Amino acid sequence: MPVERVEGFRxxxxxxxxxxxxxxxxxxxxxxxxxxxxxxxxxxxxTFGLACCAIEMMSTGAGHYDLSRWGMELFRxxxxxxxxxxxxxxxxxxxxxVLRQIYxxxxxxxxxxxxxxxxxxxxxxxxxxxxxxxxxxVPVDVYVPGCPPRPEMLMFGILKLxxxxxxxxxxx
Amino acid sequence: xxxxxxxxRVRSRLPEVVVARGEVTALVDRDELLRALGWLxxxxxxxxxxxxxxxxxxxPDRTPRYWxxxxxxxxxxxHRVRVKVGLSAEDPRLPSTVPxxxxxxxxxxxxxxxxxxxFEGHPNLRRIMLPxxxxxxxxxxxxxxxxxxxxxxxxxxxxxxxxxxx
Amino acid sequence: xxxxxxxxxxxxxPLSTEELRQETMVINMGPQHPSMHGVLRLLLxxxxxxxxxxxxxxxxxxxxxxxxxxxxxxxxxxxxxxxxDYLSPFFNELAYALAVxxxxxxxxxxxxxxxxxxxxxxxxxxxxLVWLATSGMELGAVSVMLFGFREREVLLDIxxxxxxxxxNHAYIRIGGVVMDLxxxxxxxxxxxxxxxxxxxxxxxxxxxxxxxxLERNAGVGILxxxxxxxxxxxGPTLRAAGVPxxxxxxxxxxxYETYEFDVVTRxxxxxxxxxxxxxxxxxxxxxxxxxxxDRLREPGPVMVEDPKVxxxxxxxxxxxxxxxxxxxxxxIMEESMEALxxxxxxxxxxxxxxxxxxxxxxxxxxxxxxxxVVSDGEHRPYRVRIRDPSxxxxxxxxxxxxxxxxxxxxxxxxxxxxxxGGVDR
Numbered sequence: 001m002p003v004e005r006v007e008g009f010r011x012x013x014x015x016x017x018x019x020x021x022x023x024x025x026x027x028x029x030x031x032x033x034x035x036x037x038x039x040x041x042x043x044x045x046x047t048f049g050l051a052c053c054a055i056e057m058m059s060t061g062a063g064h065y066d067l068s069r070w071g072m073e074l075f076r077x078x079x080x081x082x083x084x085x086x087x088x089x090x091x092x093x094x095x096x097x098v099l100r101q102i103y104x105x106x107x108x109x110x111x112x113x114x115x116x117x118x119x120x121x122x123x124x125x126x127x128x129x130x131x132x133x134x135x136x137x138v139p140v141d142v143y144v145p146g147c148p149p150r151p152e153m154l155m156f157g158i159l160k161l162x163x164x165x166x167x168x169x170x171x172x
Numbered sequence: 173x174x175x176x177x178x179x180x181r182v183r184s185r186l187p188e189v190v191v192a193r194g195e196v197t198a199l200v201d202r203d204e205l206l207r208a209l210g211w212l213x214x215x216x217x218x219x220x221x222x223x224x225x226x227x228x229x230x231x232p233d234r235t236p237r238y239w240x241x242x243x244x245x246x247x248x249x250x251h252r253v254r255v256k257v258g259l260s261a262e263d264p265r266l267p268s269t270v271p272x273x274x275x276x277x278x279x280x281x282x283x284x285x286x287x288x289x290x291f292e293g294h295p296n297l298r299r300i301m302l303p304x305x306x307x308x309x310x311x312x313x314x315x316x317x318x319x320x321x322x323x324x325x326x327x328x329x330x331x332x333x334x335x336x337x338x
Numbered sequence: 339x340x341x342x343x344x345x346x347x348x349x350x351x352p353l354s355t356e357e358l359r360q361e362t363m364v365i366n367m368g369p370q371h372p373s374m375h376g377v378l379r380l381l382l383x384x385x386x387x388x389x390x391x392x393x394x395x396x397x398x399x400x401x402x403x404x405x406x407x408x409x410x411x412x413x414x415x416x417x418x419x420x421x422x423d424y425l426s427p428f429f430n431e432l433a434y435a436l437a438v439x440x441x442x443x444x445x446x447x448x449x450x451x452x453x454x455x456x457x458x459x460x461x462x463x464x465x466x467l468v469w470l471a472t473s474g475m476e477l478g479a480v481s482v483m484l485f486g487f488r489e490r491e492v493l494l495d496i497x498x499x500x501x502x503x504x505x506n507h508a509y510i511r512i513g514g515v516v517m518d519l520x521x522x523x524x525x526x527x528x529x530x531x532x533x534x535x536x537x538x539x540x541x542x543x544x545x546x547x548x549x550x551x552l553e554r555n556a557g558v559g560i561l562x563x564x565x566x567x568x569x570x571x572x573g574p575t576l577r578a579a580g581v582p583x584x585x586x587x588x589x590x591x592x593x594y595e596t597y598e599f600d601v602v603t604r605x606x607x608x609x610x611x612x613x614x615x616x617x618x619x620x621x622x623x624x625x626x627x628x629x630x631x632d633r634l635r636e637p638g639p640v641m642v643e644d645p646k647v648x649x650x651x652x653x654x655x656x657x658x659x660x661x662x663x664x665x666x667x668x669x670i671m672e673e674s675m676e677a678l679x680x681x682x683x684x685x686x687x688x689x690x691x692x693x694x695x696x697x698x699x700x701x702x703x704x705x706x707x708x709x710x711v712v713s714d715g716e717h718r719p720y721r722v723r724i725r726d727p728s729x730x731x732x733x734x735x736x737x738x739x740x741x742x743x744x745x746x747x748x749x750x751x752x753x754x755x756x757x758x759g760g761v762d763r
Binding site: 192193194195197221222223224225227229230241243245247250252254273274275277278279286299300301302303310311313317318 | 396397400402404405406408409440441443567568569570571581583588589694695696697699706708710712720721723725729730732733762763
Binding site: 048052055063079089095098102124129130 | 368369370371372376377397398399400401402403405406417418421424425468471472483484487488490491494504505506758759762
């Protein structure tokens with residue numbers, strides 16, 4: 001049944017998503033929203049700090065720019081207990097298989113933030129040693145550029161990811 | 173010991189000494205290397221007991237091609253000297269200084285990793301920075317910088333303008 | 339039925355055979371682990387809980403900085419070198435700039451040297467704060483993590499005020515520093531100097547006589563002076579063994595011979611000694627910073643005058659941050675064609691450094707940071723090797739860890755303060 005978009009009325013969803021909601025029914029779509037809200041509220045990042053961006057990530061988690069305001073208080077050491085991987089720093093060729101293995105060990109649903117230009121695109125190091133962007137290895141949801149990005153920039157990236165999770169979650 | 177005195181003392185045993193910018197450099201042959209380093213360490217007026225670093229440089233248009241520099245310093249007199257050895261391109265082998273200075277261990281592994289210089293007598297000469305299966309010695313001047321057209325384990329990274337994100 | 343009938347076998351005690359008791363376990367503490375010290379991999383051979391053998395495997399952060407430097411101009415090299423040991427960026431830049439200045443045969447103006455010393459000592463405090471925060475967190479003292487980063491934020495604000503960046507500043511350049519202190523920076527530094535001694539006392543009251551801290555650090559990771567020198571270890575680890583080696587005192591650079599400070603040593607050669615030394619070094623650094631602030635009262639140039647060497651910009655703080663001053667932009671765009679051409683050439687081609695080689699050591703928070711620079715007379719470095727202290731210090735880990743427990747291995751590595759960016763470059 002095609003859904004007509006009423007002009008001026010914003011639901012935060014596109015027409016296709018609204019159609020999907022109608023198809024799934026009221027119960028499941030409300031459950032979707034509830035589960036997505038819960039998922040975004042308490043994401044647990046896996047510690048994957050590599051280089052300078054890791055220090056800025058630690059600063060973001062420390063007292064001054066507090067990440068636990070958005071539920072990310074616990075940086076879990078084990079990937080099996082986390083759902084967000086913030087790849088912070090330059091990924092060398094030797095580290096790339098390890099990165100993929102950690103990503104594979106995380107249970108679904110999982111998200112990846114690529115923090116800094118080195119993780120996003122290789123940064124200033126276009127050479128034999130650095131992987132030119134982690135999106136060649138793992139799928140990335142949010143790219144946060146900067147060398148290193150300020151804590152506020154990382155927080156903006158995290159909030160963008162949370163918005164993405166909240167609005168497009170599908171409970172399976 | 174001030175620079176001129178130091179140069180004189182070193183020159184008494186190792187004849188090829190260059191003094192530039194306040195630094196003393198002694199050039200030795202590969203066969204003389206361990207004896208020279210041992211003398212520099214054991215001589216009482218010099219007493220160079222601390223090896224700071226072992227560095228290799230590649231001069232592809234010159235002979236000898238590879239130059240390995242040993243930076244020595246003294247914990248008692250606080251002076252420094254550099255000892256350099258030249259190696260040809262066909263035979264980049266050198267005796268390892270790990271028996272004299274155990275700190276040379278990882279420095280020599282790095283020189284082997286980056287340039288392919290083989291240190292004979294090294295307890296554990298393996299690659300240190302690059303993955304174990306890497307082919308080539310990247311810091312040689314004849315190798316490209318990479319980042320593009322890089323092949324490793326079957327993956328291939330094209331130049332920037334031909335990259336598409338998945 | 340297969341029954342082991344050797345005389346030692348006791349069916350009620352399955353571990354009674356000698357072979358089982360001698361079996362050691364090889365465990366991989368992989369590159370990703372809860373310890374905050376970066377991507378270091380340890381292969382531990384354990385007999386129960388005791389470490390029999392340990393092999394550190396590095397290279398998981400290898401960035402090819404040294405190869406990249408050969409493809410950039412001399413001034414661009416500063417931005418690469420600064421990211422090697424990323425917790426002490428000013429020291430990397432200082433060693434590189436001093437080495438290139440020695441090759442050029444020039445000296446930076448005195449005010450630039452004072453600014454260099456000032457920022458290096460502030461960086462030393464910031465680095466030791468990160469060390470305290472991460473070591474505390476690894477050993478279980480989680481509040482210390484928050485305290486350390488709280489103080490570090492004040493320092494990062496000062497760095498941002500002066501250089502525009504919180505980390506990896508590219509502030510110390512060939513010929514001097516890129517910009518003078520803006521208004522308000524000296525006040526901010528003085529406020530920091532007032533606040534900090536009380537905070538260090540807070541850390542001491544929290545940790546120094548804490549029985550858990552003492553149990554985990556005192557007597558752990560002993561490395562004697564002779565072993566340390568043989569293994570090439572420098573920095574607080576060497577000074578904890580009683581050897582007063584400090585490059586600032588032994589081979590002074592950037593005017594360090596004119597400052598009054600003490601080289602802190604201890605005799606215990608264990609992790610607790612290294613902790614105590616780093617706290618005292620923070621106090622000594624504050625002493626040096628006070629002396630720097632006194633010398634900064636007279637104005638002066640901060641970049642060398644020679645137009646063939648000096649970085650051409652005239653930077654100042656504008657409405658949207660640090661950038662070229664409007665007067666300078668007007669000068670090169672409207673008034674003088676030669677100035678524009680000169681600016682262009684200096685930024686794209688850069689300095690031409692005479693051929694030669696230089697090894698220049700500085701005392702970074704981790705030990706002797708040396709820069710071996712080779713030039714062939716061109717606009718680009720021919721070879722730059724960073725002799726990083728953490729790279730050499732990590733060689734001592736097997737010696738310090740043998741015979742101890744696994745938990746002691748963490749304490750030992752934390753007390754060495756390795757920064758993997760410097761180790762792997």
